Amino acid sequence: MTEQSASDATPVIIDCDTGVDDALALLFAVRHPGIDLRAVTCVAGNTDVDQVVRNTLTVLEQAGAPRIPVARGAERPLIEPLRTAHHVHGRDGMGDLGLPAPGRRAAGVDAVTLLRREILGSPRPVTLIPTAPLTNIALLLRTHPEVTRNIERIVFMGGAVATGNATAVAEFNVWHDPEAAAVLLTAGVPITMYGLDVFERVIVPAGDVRRLSGSGEAGARLAGRLLSHRDPVTSEEDPAGGLGDAGAVCAVADPAGLTTRRLPVEVNLAPGPARGQTVVDRRARPGEAELHGEAREQQLVDVALDIDVERYVKLYLATVEAGGAGA
Secondary structure, eight states, X not given: OOOOOGGGSEEEEXXXXXXXXXXXXXXXXXXXXXXXXXXXXEOSSSSOHHHHHHHHHHHHHHTTOOOOOEEEOOSSOSSSOOOOOHHHHOTTSSTTOOOOOOSOOOOSSOHHHHHHHHHHHOSSOEEEEEOSOSHHHHHHXXXXXXXXXXXXXXXXXXXXXSOOSSSSSOOHHHHHOHHHHHHHTTSSSOEEEEOHHHXXXXXXXXXXXXXXXXXXXXXXXXXXXXXXXXXXXXXXXXXXXXXXXXXXXXXXXXXXXXXXXXEEEEEOOSSXXXXXXXEEOOOSSOOHHHHTTOOOOOEEEEEEEEEOHHHHHHHHHHHHTTOSTTO
């Protein structure tokens, strides 16, 4: 990993619902020299928004991060009720690890206000990384559309080309607030969709998880404990851990590890079993619907289709184990 000066670092804002893997993403973001984490905004999703704020402040404190502003955002989706993921992330959203209450406090402004302030105040265009339901981002774009002039790209963890997890076809973040995801697609800035197709593939081997868990440094040890808790695709006998949301931040730090294709994407907003599906059009040519005059305007998105798993695992480990150099 090469050293980068602060002036070369990419200005980043993370919008999250911390969450085990959101926490892994934050640990990486505050330690990678190529990322200038300017703010973190919180939204309900994996757990309620007040717990998300507490979790976020705790992670930043454990990581030895500088005083990055953190703001409370939407406590429910635009239309749907709040539907948490406690069955995945534990009652506290952090694997019920019993982490101490943070000494830090949230900023005295709401998430949309902080997003607007930090985006427009950045000397360089900002990269937004939403790793959560997109409610805050939709409210920002509808309330303050002028922010798009200083957004470089939005890299969101959400959606799926193939199989969903909240339903057979819908990924949790988009399913949780489909209308907000549909608003995101109209942002008018470059968008990368880091969906389940790559999200589920980046697994840290068990030996590395055990090494992190035994670290004498608080941030690396927390990463190991979080990876030990979230084990979606491996057995208990081989406790490897998925990076999940953290992979989207790795993709910002090192985009060459992600293979994308620019494709039309829309969100299914209709009631029923396909609600919240990200419909990705991978056809080589128009079909009968278009030929019969049923074409619709669809937003073009850089959709992640493949990922260099080993590259991102090495990047994550090297960054987090480097210690709190940015503290």
